[in-house]
Amino acid sequence: MSETEQLKGWKEIPIGGLILAPGNAREYKTGGWRTFKPVHHMDKCIHCLQCWMHCPDSAIKVEGGKFIAFNYDACKGCGICAKICPKKVQAITMEKEEK
Amino acid sequence: MEDAKVNNKTGQTTLVALTGNEAVATAMRQINPDVVAAYPITPQTSLMQKFADFAAAGLVDTEIILVESEHSAMSACVGSAAAGVRTMTATSANGLALMWEIVYIAASSRLPIVMPVVNRALSGPINIHCDHSDTMGCRDSSWIQIYSENSQEAYDNTIQAIRIAEHANVLLPVMVTLDGFIISHSIESVHVYEDAKVKEFIGEYKPHNPLLDLNNPVTFGPLDLYDYYFEHKRQQSEAMKNSKRVIEDIGRLFGQTFGTVYDLIETYRLEDADECIVVLGSTAGTAKEVVDALRGQGRKVGLLKIRVFRPFPETEIIDALRGVKVVGVLDRSEGFSAVGGPVYQEIRAALCARHDISIVNYIYGLGGRDIGIADITKVFDELSAIRKAEKPITSRVDYVGVRE
Incomplete structure (x- = not known):
C-alpha cells in the first residue's frame, strides 16, 4: 500500500474481503514496512552481487553484472544485504527510515 | 401414516x-x-x-x-x-x-x-x-x-x-x-x-x-x-x-x-397481557399451554416467542411488549455473565427506555433438565406477584428446576 493511496470506504469495496482483480500483488508496496533502509555507496561497491543473491525480495536491480539500485517499493529493510556485504567492502549501510 | x-x-x-x-x-x-x-x-x-x-x-x-x-x-x-x-x-x-x-x-x-x-x-x-x-x-x-x-x-x-x-x-x-x-x-x-x-x-x-x-x-x-x-x-x-x-x-x-406466515417474533395472546414470558425454541409450545390455562382462569398473561435471535428484532419486541408490565425472560443457557442469560440481556437492553416495566430472568432446562407446565405456571405466578408488588424483586436472575 503506497502512502499516498486514498483508502476506500466500506461501500466501495467488494464484500467478504474478496479481491476481484488477479495478479495485483505487484501493486502492494511492501517498502512501507521498513524501519531501516539500506543505503548503497557506489564508490565502495565491488559488484560482487552477494547482496543481489541473498535479497529475499528481489529488491536489488542489477544490469550488465553491476549493482544499479535498490527497489525501495519492494525492500522491507531486512538488512541481509548490509550483513552479507563483505566486511572489507561495507558498501551498504542501514539507516533509520525518516518520514 | x-x-x-x-x-x-x-x-x-x-x-x-x-x-x-x-x-x-x-x-x-x-x-x-x-x-x-x-x-x-x-x-x-x-x-x-x-x-x-x-x-x-x-x-x-x-x-x-x-x-x-x-x-x-x-x-x-x-x-x-x-x-x-x-x-x-x-x-x-x-x-x-x-x-x-x-x-x-x-x-x-x-x-x-x-x-x-x-x-x-x-x-x-x-x-x-x-x-x-x-x-x-x-x-x-x-x-x-x-x-x-x-x-x-x-x-x-x-x-x-x-x-x-x-x-x-x-x-x-x-x-x-x-x-x-x-x-x-x-x-x-x-x-x-x-x-x-x-x-x-x-x-x-x-x-x-x-x-x-x-x-x-x-x-x-x-x-x-x-x-x-x-x-x-x-x-x-x-x-x-x-x-x-x-x-x-x-x-x-x-x-x-x-400457508404458514413466519415473522421475526411470534406473539401469543399478548394483546392485553400484563405479564409475559419471553422464550425461544420448544419451550414456547409448553408455555402456550400454560398461557391458555391461565387465560381460562381470567389472568392476563401472554407469550413472546423469539424466532429470529440474530438479527435481534429489537423494534418488534419493543412494540409487542408495549402494554406489558412484567416480563419473565426464559434462558436455556447460562451466560455466566453474573447478570443473567443472553436473551435476558438483549431484552433488557431493548427495553431500557421503559421505566414502567419489570424484567426478570429465569435460567432453565440446562443439560436437558425438563421444564413442564408446573414450572412455567410458577414463573407466571411470580411475575404476577411482582406486578402486584406482593413480592419484592430480590434477585433479577433466578433458576427454574434446579435443586437447592
Whole structure:
C-alpha cells in the first residue's frame, strides 16, 4: 500500500474481503514496512552481487553484472544485504527510515 | 401414516409422522444441496444419517463429503461455498465448538451456508441433552440464527434459510436450530410440501463471485489488516441489518406459497397481557399451554416467542411488549455473565427506555433438565406477584428446576 493511496470506504469495496482483480500483488508496496533502509555507496561497491543473491525480495536491480539500485517499493529493510556485504567492502549501510 | 391433502395454493401437502431430524433431512432432500460436509454428533447424527440414506437412494445429487471432524466439515463447506455451489452441513454442541474458527470465517467470507444445529449442552461435564449453550455461544459470529419451536418449524425454517442466506442484500450463513431430542427425536405430524414447490420456492442458486468462475478470477480469504478489516466488518453489520427485512419478506412469501406466515417474533395472546414470558425454541409450545390455562382462569398473561435471535428484532419486541408490565425472560443457557442469560440481556437492553416495566430472568432446562407446565405456571405466578408488588424483586436472575 503506497502512502499516498486514498483508502476506500466500506461501500466501495467488494464484500467478504474478496479481491476481484488477479495478479495485483505487484501493486502492494511492501517498502512501507521498513524501519531501516539500506543505503548503497557506489564508490565502495565491488559488484560482487552477494547482496543481489541473498535479497529475499528481489529488491536489488542489477544490469550488465553491476549493482544499479535498490527497489525501495519492494525492500522491507531486512538488512541481509548490509550483513552479507563483505566486511572489507561495507558498501551498504542501514539507516533509520525518516518520514 | 401418510395423509395427503390437496390445497389449491400449495399443491399437494402430505402429512407425515417425522422426527425433527427426519423433517430437516426431508427439507434437505428437497433443497438438494450441491455439497454437504458433515461429521456425526449426538443428537444431530440421525439427521445426517437420514440425509445420507436419501443420497444413497439416489434421491439427491449431493456430493457428501465425509470428513474427520467438524473443523474439517465447516472448512470443506467454506471451500465448496466459495467455489460457488449450494452448501449445507449440520451439527450440535461440541461439534459446533470445534467448528468455531471456521464458523467466523464462513460468515466473514459472506458464504451463504445453511446449517441446522440440533441444540445440545456444551461439555462439561459431558451431556448430550438439550440446552442453548452451543448456539448462544456463537450469537456474535455474524450467522443469522432462527430458532424452531417444533418439527414443522424446523422443516419450514430450513427451507426459508436457503433463500435468506443467498439473498443479494444478505449473503450471510444461517443456523436453523432445533432442540436436541425434544424436537430432533420426537415424532410429530409434519406437513411436507411438494418437492417441485419447494424447488420453485428456493429457486436456482446464483453464486456471488464464485471461485470457479475461471473467466473472473477472485481471491478469497486474503490478509486484511488495520486498513480494511474494519470496513469489512462494517459491511457485515449492514448485511445483518438488511437481513431483517429479507427474513420478514421471505416469511411472508413462504406463507403465500405454503400457508404458514413466519415473522421475526411470534406473539401469543399478548394483546392485553400484563405479564409475559419471553422464550425461544420448544419451550414456547409448553408455555402456550400454560398461557391458555391461565387465560381460562381470567389472568392476563401472554407469550413472546423469539424466532429470529440474530438479527435481534429489537423494534418488534419493543412494540409487542408495549402494554406489558412484567416480563419473565426464559434462558436455556447460562451466560455466566453474573447478570443473567443472553436473551435476558438483549431484552433488557431493548427495553431500557421503559421505566414502567419489570424484567426478570429465569435460567432453565440446562443439560436437558425438563421444564413442564408446573414450572412455567410458577414463573407466571411470580411475575404476577411482582406486578402486584406482593413480592419484592430480590434477585433479577433466578433458576427454574434446579435443586437447592
